Amino acid sequence: GAVVSQHPSWVICKSGTSVKIECRSLDFQATTMFWYRQFPKQSLMLMATSNEGSKATYEQGVEKDKFLINHASLTLSTLTVTSAHPEDSSFYICSASSGTGQYEQYFGPGTRLTVT
């Protein structure tokens, strides 16, 4: 089946710094990638949807200047958490879909971000 990887799997950073998380589709071309945030024992909250070559579509309440998303190629999307604060600590999961009409999405393993 389709494989999606994320890097890093866990990152600890100091408050005020920026952190970049990569999401890669390893064996298929991901026309659409999704970024989710998940707090402990809670559901996945969709943050944004990105289509290759276009600007990401952010969900209401998600600051696009704080969570920068780039989907420059069909196999790579990045999420940069800028000026991170402790409240940004969370589990970030990406998923990828191969395109229009292909409903199934494939999840990455997630990245645990801890901001101290």
Add this chain to the structure above:
Amino acid sequence: GENVEQHPSTLSVQEGDSAVIKCTYSDSASNYFPWYKQELGKRPQLIIDIRSNVGEKKDQRIAVTLNKTAKHFSLHITETQPEDSAVYFCAASTGNQFYFGTGTSLTVIP
């Protein structure tokens, strides 16, 4: 946007019994309804899905039913086993975005 509600939030069943998890959605344009199983610290895994042109789908011990008129769909697990213990999420999608329910923590008691 879409609003997906999921019940119950926690569910405990005896091994061998059935488990039922229910979800409702608000956007009539949603036409794809997957169910995911997530074990602690791991990625969600798709276990079954259904599209809006079908009312029921079954895969061994797992089945999903969809009522488009009432905008609700349910997951049914029969003959539960301890390894079924996990958090289950429903989702609704138009194909462009996916919106998840709040999750159900299922515990199967041996």
